[in-house]
Amino acid sequence: MSTPRESVPSLASRLRPAWLVLAAAALLPGCLATAPSMGGGNTTVTGAAGGGTAEGNKGNLERCDESLGTLAMEEDVNAPWYHQLRSYQLGSTIPVLRLMIQQSNCFVIVERGAGLRAMERERQLMRGDEGRAGSNMGGGQMVAADYLMRPSIQFSGKTGGSRAGVAGLLPGAIGALAGSVGVNEASTTLLLVDIRSGVQISAAEGSGKNFDFGFFGSAFTGGLAGAGGGYSNTPRGKVIVAAFADSYNQMVKALRNYKAQTVRGGLGTGGRLGVQGGQTEAGREASGRK
Numbered sequence: 001m002s003t004p005r006e007s008v009p010s011l012a013s014r015l016r017p018a019w020l021v022l023a024a025a026a027l028l029p030g031c032l033a034t035a036p037s038m039g040g041g042n043t044t045v046t047g048a049a050g051g052g053t054a055e056g057n058k059g060n061l062e063r064c065d066e067s068l069g070t071l072a073m074e075e076d077v078n079a080p081w082y083h084q085l086r087s088y089q090l091g092s093t094i095p096v097l098r099l100m101i102q103q104s105n106c107f108v109i110v111e112r113g114a115g116l117r118a119m120e121r122e123r124q125l126m127r128g129d130e131g132r133a134g135s136n137m138g139g140g141q142m143v144a145a146d147y148l149m150r151p152s153i154q155f156s157g158k159t160g161g162s163r164a165g166v167a168g169l170l171p172g173a174i175g176a177l178a179g180s181v182g183v184n185e186a187s188t189t190l191l192l193v194d195i196r197s198g199v200q201i202s203a204a205e206g207s208g209k210n211f212d213f214g215f216f217g218s219a220f221t222g223g224l225a226g227a228g229g230g231y232s233n234t235p236r237g238k239v240i241v242a243a244f245a246d247s248y249n250q251m252v253k254a255l256r257n258y259k260a261q262t263v264r265g266g267l268g269t270g271g272r273l274g275v276q277g278g279q280t281e282a283g284r285e286a287s288g289r290k
Contacts, residue, residue: 044208044242049102057103061245062252064106069146071107072195073097081153090237093151097244101149106252110145147201148193151247154205156186156240184236185209186243190251199267202254206246208239 047056052067073094075082085091098109111119126137185207192202263271270280276287 044238044245045096045100045103047099047103049099052105054103054105060249061100061104062106062249063104064252064256066105067108068106068255069108070110070143071101071147071149072110072112072145073149073151074112075151079152081156084153084156085240088156088236090240093153093240093244096241097149097151097248100245100248104248104252106255107147107149108143110143112145145195148195150191150193151244152189152191153240153243154187154189156184156236156243158182158184183209183211184239186236186240188240188243188247190244190247192251197267199261202251202258204247204251204254206243206248206250208242208246210239210242 044058045061046058047054049055049057054063075092075094085093094113101107102109123137125131126135131137186209187205187207190202190204190206191200193199194201263269265272265281270278270282272282274280274282274284274286277283278286
């Protein structure tokens with residue numbers, strides 16, 4: 001058991017430069033900031049989409065050779081998970097989902113919600129006396145949505161971390177820093193519904209996880225502690241996006257092998273679980289009638 005004890009001073013000496021940098025940051029918050037740079041963000045969904053073309057996207061996003069139809073999206077703003085996002089200082093999930101879906105080329109997204117209301121105001125303005133001739137804002141141009149996608153978050157939060165084990169091996173402030181390592185996890189679901197029939201076409205669940213390094217302890221009070229608290233929200237946002245990307249990838253894989261569900265006698269005509277005396281086909285069969 002002597003070898004592990006002898007390795008601790010060596011490990012601490014190697015980490016001493018990092019400890020000095022963190023201590024300096026605590027005393028001089030803002031003085032060590034670098035100039036902003038474009039790009040280089042470590043996020044699961046990034047880049048741009050233009051039509052069926054994607055730029056700057058991550059290679060782990062599933063992609064379709066042809067679009068499967070038009071898609072509208074809706075969040076349940078009254079759901080508990082939506083209010084949880086607000087507590088994390090995170091906004092709607094729709095913008096990042098729309099980017100991800102268009103980059104995949106699996107669906108063509110149509111504008112709904114607040115964006116549709118803004119479009120209608122503009123169309124009404126152009127149809128009035130102030131509208132310029134040739135604006136071509138006549139009726140019959142809106143594209144219908146074939147499908148509706150509804151995102152939801154089943155779970156998002158900290159699930160503990162390796163606090164005591166690592167911290168016990170490191171001295172002083174470094175031990176406090178290592179002891180604040182936490183794990184952020186999220187589980188998300190995407191539902192895809194056929195708008196014309198109301199039938200659910202697909203459902204997919206995904207998950208994401210990362211490690212969150214916070215800053216606390218007597219040696220890290222003041223500016224750095226405040227920065228650590230603010231930073232702890234950022235990993236949660238990233239892990240939620242990663243979970244949605246996982247959900248979407250699972251959905252696309254299932255849709256590549258899509259086979260419509262069928263019910264003998266037709267959908268919505270009573271189903272196959274008949275009861276005696278029932279008037280459906282299955283009910284008549286249960287009653288011995290044709």
